[in-house]
Structures are given as structure tokens and as C-alpha cells.
Amino acid sequence: MRLPPFKLERYFAKYEFSARYLLCSSDCESLLVSDLLALEPGADESLKRHWLGYTESTGAPSLRKEIANIYDSITPGQVLVHSGAQEAIFLFMHAALQPGDHVIVHWPCYQSLFEVARGIGCEISFWEARAENGWALDLDELKRMLRPNTRAVIVNTPHNPTGTLMPRPDFLALNALCAEHSLSQERSLLLFSDEVYRELEYDPADRLPSACDLNPLAVSLGVMSKSYGLAGLRIGWIATRNADIYNRMAALKDYTTICNSAPSEFLAELALRHRAALAARNLQIIQSNLARLDDFFSRRADRFAWVRPKAGPIAFPRLLKGDVETFCDELVHESGVLLLPGSMYDHPGNHFRVGFARKNMPSALAQLEQFLNQHTI
The missing domain is CATH 3.90.1150.10 (Aspartate Aminotransferase, domain 1)
Structure with missing residues (x-):
């Protein structure tokens, strides 16, 4: 590759x-770091006593518990922690896709959301957001793009680079469409939902549910970098009820980072208690x-x-x-x-x-x- x-x-x-x-x-x-530690009494002393050995490959249990609290239906065992969102994207593509698969990608987008799949040998179709439509996506266009070999739909909302937010009815319909298409195919249609800007909606009433809470096959992506401003921690995660994809990604992580930074996990957990x-x-x-x-x-x-x-x-x-x-x-x-x-x-x-x-x-x-x-x- x-x-x-x-x-x-x-x-x-x-x-x-x-x-x-x-x-x-x-x-x-x-x-x-001092600002973050000041959020809780005694946090600085706790950090000094934090063990610097290997961490659990799936992420510290206490960190996964805090991440699970972001979602409505996700348990800590359905959270897989990564070294940033980029690793999670890379591992999802390798866990879910194979050469010849068709992948539909919300575009314009962060390059890895399609380039890794293309490198695997997948066919890529761009589901284009257009300025003349207020950067909105057209669900009817997506329906016309679906093929028997469509394996995944990649979506990012709130969106990089346009700042658009998919309307709730459209997001619900997207999840329903993926589930419906899966029923008629030998392989399920996976929805990979990049939600790294969730919780930065200007009107809280516009906040969408996470795809992983709506769709048992969906994978939701989160990270400390964007909404919380803590890019230097290099902590990201996926949340999913799709046990097959979860297990495949967890196994592949043995070939990338194996586990995460112990200080970063400590600080990420602290931050999420005050997210x-x-x-x-x-x-x-x-x-x-x-x-x-x-x-x-x-x-x-x-x-x-x-x-x-x-x-x-x-x-x-x-x-x-x-x-x-x-x-x-x-x-x-x-x-x-x-x-x-x-x-x-x-x-x-x-x-x-x-x-x-x-x-x-x-x-x-x-x-x-x-x-x-x-x-x-």
C-alpha cells in the first residue's frame, strides 16, 4: 500500500x-497542563504518582468509562481509544474494507477519509457538498450512488472545512438508509461518522445524536483535539456497537501504536470529567x-x-x-x-x-x- x-x-x-x-x-x-490540573484538587499530585508503564491496548478502563458517558447507549467495552483520530481512521479502513469495495465519502473532506480506502484498492465516490446549496448534502444523490458492493459511507458533521451541520431529519434518514441497504446485501453497509466537532453547535438544540446510538453497525469518531482544544494529548477514539469491526480494529492496533500514552490518558480522563x-x-x-x-x-x-x-x-x-x-x-x-x-x-x-x-x-x-x-x- x-x-x-x-x-x-x-x-x-x-x-x-x-x-x-x-x-x-x-x-x-x-x-x-497546569490549567488542566487546576480543574480538580489534588490532580497534580495524582499525575506525579501516575504509572508510566504500558497501558491497556483498548484504553484505560476509567478513560473509556468517561468517553462512554458522551453517548446514550455505549458501554466502556464499546469504546476503543487511539493515538488521535488519524489512527482510528486508518484502522477502521483496514478493518472494514477490502480491494474492490465501493466507498462513498462526504466531500470536501480530510484527505485520509478517502485516501486510505483508495490505497487499499477501493472505488471511491464523492458525495459532494456544494456552496450553492449551503454546503448541504442531497440524500437522493446518495441513494443513486449506492451499489451492491458499497461497503461504507463516510460522513463528517459538523463538517470540516465548511462548518455546516446536517439537519436532524437528514441524519436520521442517513442512518436508516444504511440499515435498510444492509438488509438487501450480503455484507453490511457501514456508516463511519466523524463527529470530532460535536458539542460545538452554536445552538445546542441543533446537536445531532451520535451515529453509534442510532445505528448498531455505525462507528462514531471522537477526539480530544477539536471540541476540547487538547490536540497535544493525541487521544482519539471510536465508539460502536458493531462488535466485529471493534474486534478487527483492536487487533490491528497491535501493528500501530499497541497502546496509548499513560500521561495523555490520565489528562484526557481528567478533561472529559469537565468536558x-x-x-x-x-x-x-x-x-x-x-x-x-x-x-x-x-x-x-x-x-x-x-x-x-x-x-x-x-x-x-x-x-x-x-x-x-x-x-x-x-x-x-x-x-x-x-x-x-x-x-x-x-x-x-x-x-x-x-x-x-x-x-x-x-x-x-x-x-x-x-x-x-x-x-x-
């Missing part, structure tokens, strides 16, 4: 730690910065168009004048402000990703304004 370069990650490797302002980050403002407060903190940053973006895009309607996001810390505006790659390149080199061109998603629409869950976002936006004032078209 040979995988091509991961365009988005190679772009970030070039600029993430040299650009002064990251105006395209997909995660939320992070914390110091509501962490998500609320990040939502406050998002809402404050989103108001600034509303004003910015209103005033700059001659240069940009956007579909306002409904959840999460990112959106996918369109540059109306000029080439987006040239624009982003000049911006980062002249002003130190990093935006992510949509070409990193292989998207042809002259879009770029903007991220707005960092505290220094107002300063980054001011630098962008200054750049625009100096580069009138």
Missing part, C-alpha cells in the same frame, strides 16, 4: 510553526470571533462570499477576485497570516479555510484587513 502526500498536513508542516498568525486552525484554543466546561469555554471564543467575521465579510462582500457556519471553529469562504493559492501565499509571506487554500482539499472553487477558535484571532483578522487595504483589486 502506497499513500500519496497528505496535502493539508504537508502545507501545515511548512507554515504552522513559523507563521505568526494561524487564521485557519481547525482546533480550539488549547490549555497549559462541558471546556466546550463552553471554546464556544465562547468561537461566538465572539464569529461576530467579528460577520462584520468582516459584510464589509468585504466585494472580495469574499461565505456560507455562515452552524457549528465548529471553521468555515470555507470563497475568494471572488484573484487566485486563492496566490492570495494565501502572499498573505503568509507578507503579513504572517496563514489561511488554508481549498486546493489542499482538491477543491476547485477558489475557497479557503478560515479558523476562528483562537484567542488571537482578532489580531490575525486585523493583519488580514491591513493586507487587503494594501492589495486593492
Whole structure:
């Protein structure tokens, strides 16, 4: 199996730690270790006494218990902890798919959500979200794409990079469709639901149930990096009632990381006991910065168009004048402000990703304004 370069990650490797302002980050403002330990009395002493030997391959039982509390029907034994979401994506694809399988992928998307399957030898069809439709997905289009050999549907909601959120009726219908299709085929149709931005809905009433709670064959993906702003812990997980896929992924993990970092599991468990407060903190940053973006895009309607996001810390505006790659390149080199061109998603629409869950976002936006004032078209 040979995988091509991961365009988005190679772009970030070039600029993430040299650009002064990251105006395209997909995660939320992070914390110091001391901030996290301050959430509970005695946590710092407990960390000092934490054993640094091997951990359980499936994840510490107490951590899996905290993760299970996120869901309605999931037990700790149905949670498999990974070293970030990327490992979970990789192992799901290898556990679930075989050459010749057909996979339908919500697009634009994070490259590994289709590239790993393609590397295995699967046929990929893109279920495209379009700006002219508010980035909404068309379920009738999905139905027309289904084949006898369709093995998996990959969906991401809240969505990277557009910030759209699937309406509840559509999400329920998607899960029902996958279950219905499974009844007519020799192999089940699996739904892999990337839910890493769940709990960052601007209106809590819009929050969707997890796919793993709706569909016994579905696999839900979660991570500490996004909604909770703790990317440095490198802790992700899947939750599923699908015992076959769970066991296959657990066995494959012996070939990747074997087990997770003991300090990271300790800190992730601590954070999840306070996950509501962490998500609320990040939502406050998002809402404050989103108001600034509303004003910015209103005033700059001659240069940009956007579909306002409904959840999460990112959106996918369109540059109306000029080439987006040239624009982003000049911006980062002249002003130190990093935006992510949509070409990193292989998207042809002259879009770029903007991220707005960092505290220094107002300063980054001011630098962008200054750049625009100096580069009138």
C-alpha cells in the first residue's frame, strides 16, 4: 500500500510553526497542563504518582468509562481509544474494507477519509457538498450512488472545512438508509461518522445524536483535539456497537501504536470529567470571533462570499477576485497570516479555510484587513 502526500498536513508542516498568525486552525484554543490540573484538587499530585508503564491496548478502563458517558447507549467495552483520530481512521479502513469495495465519502473532506480506502484498492465516490446549496448534502444523490458492493459511507458533521451541520431529519434518514441497504446485501453497509466537532453547535438544540446510538453497525469518531482544544494529548477514539469491526480494529492496533500514552490518558480522563466546561469555554471564543467575521465579510462582500457556519471553529469562504493559492501565499509571506487554500482539499472553487477558535484571532483578522487595504483589486 502506497499513500500519496497528505496535502493539508504537508502545507501545515511548512507554515504552522513559523507563521505568526494561524487564521485557519481547525482546533480550539488549547490549555497549559497546569490549567488542566487546576480543574480538580489534588490532580497534580495524582499525575506525579501516575504509572508510566504500558497501558491497556483498548484504553484505560476509567478513560473509556468517561468517553462512554458522551453517548446514550455505549458501554466502556464499546469504546476503543487511539493515538488521535488519524489512527482510528486508518484502522477502521483496514478493518472494514477490502480491494474492490465501493466507498462513498462526504466531500470536501480530510484527505485520509478517502485516501486510505483508495490505497487499499477501493472505488471511491464523492458525495459532494456544494456552496450553492449551503454546503448541504442531497440524500437522493446518495441513494443513486449506492451499489451492491458499497461497503461504507463516510460522513463528517459538523463538517470540516465548511462548518455546516446536517439537519436532524437528514441524519436520521442517513442512518436508516444504511440499515435498510444492509438488509438487501450480503455484507453490511457501514456508516463511519466523524463527529470530532460535536458539542460545538452554536445552538445546542441543533446537536445531532451520535451515529453509534442510532445505528448498531455505525462507528462514531471522537477526539480530544477539536471540541476540547487538547490536540497535544493525541487521544482519539471510536465508539460502536458493531462488535466485529471493534474486534478487527483492536487487533490491528497491535501493528500501530499497541497502546496509548499513560500521561495523555490520565489528562484526557481528567478533561472529559469537565468536558462541558471546556466546550463552553471554546464556544465562547468561537461566538465572539464569529461576530467579528460577520462584520468582516459584510464589509468585504466585494472580495469574499461565505456560507455562515452552524457549528465548529471553521468555515470555507470563497475568494471572488484573484487566485486563492496566490492570495494565501502572499498573505503568509507578507503579513504572517496563514489561511488554508481549498486546493489542499482538491477543491476547485477558489475557497479557503478560515479558523476562528483562537484567542488571537482578532489580531490575525486585523493583519488580514491591513493586507487587503494594501492589495486593492
